[in-house]
Amino acid sequence: MFRTALRIAWASLARRASRSVLVVVMIGMSLWGLLFMEGIYDGMTEQMISNAIRSDSGQLSLFAAGFREDPGLDRLIRRDGEIAEQLAADPRVGSFVRRLRQDGLAATAHYSRGVMIYGVELAEEKKHGRLDSYLLEGEYGFGGKKRGVLVGARLAEKLKVKIGRKLIVSAQNSAHEVAAVALTVTGIVRTSNMALDEAAVFIDMDKARELFATPQGVSQISVIVRAEKDIPALQDSLRRQFPDLQILRWDELYPALMQGRVMMQGFNLVMSLLIFGVAGLGIFGVMLVSVLERLREFGIMLAIGTSFRQVLGIIFTESFILGFAGFVAGSLSGGGTLLYFYHHGLDLTIFSQGLEEFGMDVITFAVIRGSYFITAFAAVMLATFVSVLFPLRLLKKSNPIEAINRV
Secondary structure, eight states, rough: OOHHHHHHHHHHHTHHHHHHHHHHHHHHHHHHHHHHHHHHHHHHHHHHHHIIIIIIIISSEEEEEETTTTTOOTTTTHHHHHHHHHHHHHHEEEEEEEEEEEEEEESSSSOEEEEEEEEEEEHHHHHHHOOOGEEEEEEESOTTTOOOOEEHHHHHHHHTTOOTOOEEEEOOOTTTTTEEEEEEEEEEEOOOOOHHHHHEEEEEEEHHHHHHHHOOSSEEEEEESGGGHHHHHHHHHHHHHHEEEEEEEHHHHHHHHHHHHHHHHHHHHHHHHHHHHHHHHHHHHHHHHHHTHHHHHHHHHHHOOHHHHHHHHHHHHHHHHHHHHHHHHHHHHHHHHHHHHHOOOOEEEGGGGHHHHOOOEEEEOOOHHHHHHHHHHHHHHHHHHTHHHHHHHHHHSSOOHHHOOOO
């Protein structure tokens, strides 16, 4: 019986080919727009999170107790060597870096700004978060005598410094005295992390220890794991081993980014509801007209002994064909578009100033998730089912004899 219903449904749709194609195109274009927006917007959110993880927090960050509430050189991780050995031996850890941070002042002959001074090991930062990929101008290094400095792009603009210019960096050291060092700007970085771009200067770790008079200890240890699913287990393990430290996930350090991800999920749900409405209205219109046009045909079928369930199967099959064809068309076009932007990215340079305010890259790479297609399929199929209920109700209430006698 299913084969017969399929043949009748296909013949009916073929009779009204232009109307059927129009509905399929409408559903397909709606799905294409849905998939494109979901992939691009999720890509923006994931890039913001990735920039924060790579440039600053890692997926896990270790701090001494009280450091985040009141940063200072008297709140350092003193057992950083022991912790580094533990992390290096843990197969779940992909990479980690140690950083020494102190608030200070950066000054030129004409300008000065409050800054965050980071003592870093550039080779480790390159492996850990690819800091070198953020280089905007100059070279990724501190020079032969380690007297160079990397400056955030926005800070460089405010200080009016260029590559090769002198920069005086000063801060209070561990003896509560003001210490200063003259450095040369060797590079300017743009990390898309506003806090770093506006206030960060990166100097060599040994030079930072000398400046801050801290021969041992670090302010932060940033960790990136091999698999995201291992983050909670690794966090719990480190908390048991080092109960005196604050060990926080990236979403605990950047709750706004996590809220952004949740908002994108809500946005995707709203867009799916819109697709449900578009698909439902399209199929509803076609099936309503189709049922009204064929009341006499259905009346004859019912009069000669065809059960209402069989007629119902024919109508549902027609609507399913329309919905499924629209889903396939939309998935192929949307998936192909996302695949292109996944590899090549979407250039939004024209909006660069606005995007930088939110810490976004001007080249946005799309994200492709199976959930996009599953949600879209569920929305279309649900719309297909709901859209034929009213036409079926009209058919149920119709009198077969009266329908046969209609001209």
